[in-house]
Amino acid sequence: MHPTSQRTYLDGVRAAAPIGVAAFAFGLSFGVLARSADMGRVAPVVMSATTFAGSAQFATASILGAGGGLVTAIVAAVLLNLRYGPIGLSAASAFEGPWWKRALTAQLVVDESWAIAQRDDGRIDRHLLVGAGLLLLVCWTTATAIGAFAGDLVADPESLGLDAAFPALFLALLWSQVRDRSRLLAAIGGAAIALVLMPFTGPGVPIVAASLACLIGARRPS
Amino acid sequence: MNAVWISVIVVGLATVAIKAAGPLLLASHTPPPRAQAALEHLAPAVLAALVVTQALGGDNGGFTIDARLAGLAAGAAALLLRAPLLVVITAAAVTAAVVRLVA
Numbered sequence: 001m002h003p004t005s006q007r008t009y010l011d012g013v014r015a016a017a018p019i020g021v022a023a024f025a026f027g028l029s030f031g032v033l034a035r036s037a038d039m040g041r042v043a044p045v046v047m048s049a050t051t052f053a054g055s056a057q058f059a060t061a062s063i064l065g066a067g068g069g070l071v072t073a074i075v076a077a078v079l080l081n082l083r084y085g086p087i088g089l090s091a092a093s094a095f096e097g098p099w100w101k102r103a104l105t106a107q108l109v110v111d112e113s114w115a116i117a118q119r120d121d122g123r124i125d126r127h128l129l130v131g132a133g134l135l136l137l138v139c140w141t142t143a144t145a146i147g148a149f150a151g152d153l154v155a156d157p158e159s160l161g162l163d164a165a166f167p168a169l170f171l172a173l174l175w176s177q178v179r180d181r182s183r184l185l186a187a188i189g190g191a192a193i194a195l196v197l198m199p200f201t202g203p204g205v206p207i208v209a210a211s212l213a214c215l216i217g218a219r220r221p222s
Numbered sequence: 223m224n225a226v227w228i229s230v231i232v233v234g235l236a237t238v239a240i241k242a243a244g245p246l247l248l249a250s251h252t253p254p255p256r257a258q259a260a261l262e263h264l265a266p267a268v269l270a271a272l273v274v275t276q277a278l279g280g281d282n283g284g285f286t287i288d289a290r291l292a293g294l295a296a297g298a299a300a301l302l303l304r305a306p307l308l309v310v311i312t313a314a315a316v317t318a319a320v321v322r323l324v325a
Binding site: 018019021022038039040043046047050051052053056057060062064070073074077078081082083084085086087088089090091092093095099102103105106107109111114115118122123158159160161162163164165166167168169170171172173174175177178182183184186187188189190191193194195198199200201202203206207210211212213214215216217218 | 225226227228229230232233234236237238240241242243244245246247248249252253256257258259260261262263264265266267268269270271272273274275276277278279281283284285289290292293294296297298300301306307308310311312313314315316317318319320322323
């Protein structure tokens with residue numbers, strides 16, 4: 001990204017377009033899964049529009065569908081979304097205006113829009129974030145509705161390899177992030193923390209703990 | 223109200239609060255330089271953790287080795303060839319689907 005040139009909302013939409021395709025396919029499969037988990041048709045769509053965080057929504061639907069209990073489902077989903085605490089801190093400087101406007105714009109932060117909005121100077125570009133976030137929100141929610149209401153037409157997401165699309169997507173986003181040695185160290189540190197914790201904790205905790213690897217960047221003031 | 227709507231509302235409110243917390247807490251403050259430098263390293267740390275957990279995570283915690291790894295390898299190869307993002311994602315998905323079909 002080019003910090004000197006002014007980016008527009010449309011630049012964010014363009015940058016997120018390929019991810020929008022993946023989000024649409026994933027949203028379809030969430031709608032189908034939620035319906036087969038007896039979540040009905042409207043609740044999954046409301047959830048996509050408000051929670052707007054794929055992994056937490058999948059966790060909720062699959063735990064409820066497997067009879068895992070309400071508290072288990074809620075705890076799992078909240079743990080999966082805890083990473084948005086540190087992510088929100090890093091994006092905070094991008095938002096302006098009154099508190100309600102900052103809080104509202106912050107809802108457009110998802111892993112992908114946040115990654116796209118990273119500028120070379122390490123700050124977050126608000127236009128890229130909002131453009132990308134809005135496109136992903138529309139793709140995700142529309143696809144959830146189609147999956148929930150017309151799900152019989154959709155194939156099993158695993159047979160389409162969709163679950164492999166997302167690690168590759170995050171690898172591609174990581175690729176553009178690793179610009180210098182200290183960012184490479186942060187990436188290696190984050191991956192190592194996640195690997196060590198995964199056997200011992202529920203999903204979500206390894207990602208939150210991995211955010212501590214960003215402290216590598218605090219070694220010297222920039 | 224049934225469990226589905228309770229979970230939708232509670233998870234929704236919790237997520238909205240978590241996402242809003244950072245921008246509200248740091249409203250008028252610029253973090254000190256070293257904290258800012260750390261936050262600028264958050265993206266590589268979290269994205270690397272997402273690659274690992276999404277490629278290897280099992281349904282109930284722990285590790286599961288399956289076709290996702292082959293897909294990730296194909297995605298990495300596409301990245302090395304400087305392919306556009308959509309090609310990288312598609313290469314990963316198609317490879318995983320083919321591996322599942324054959325295996």
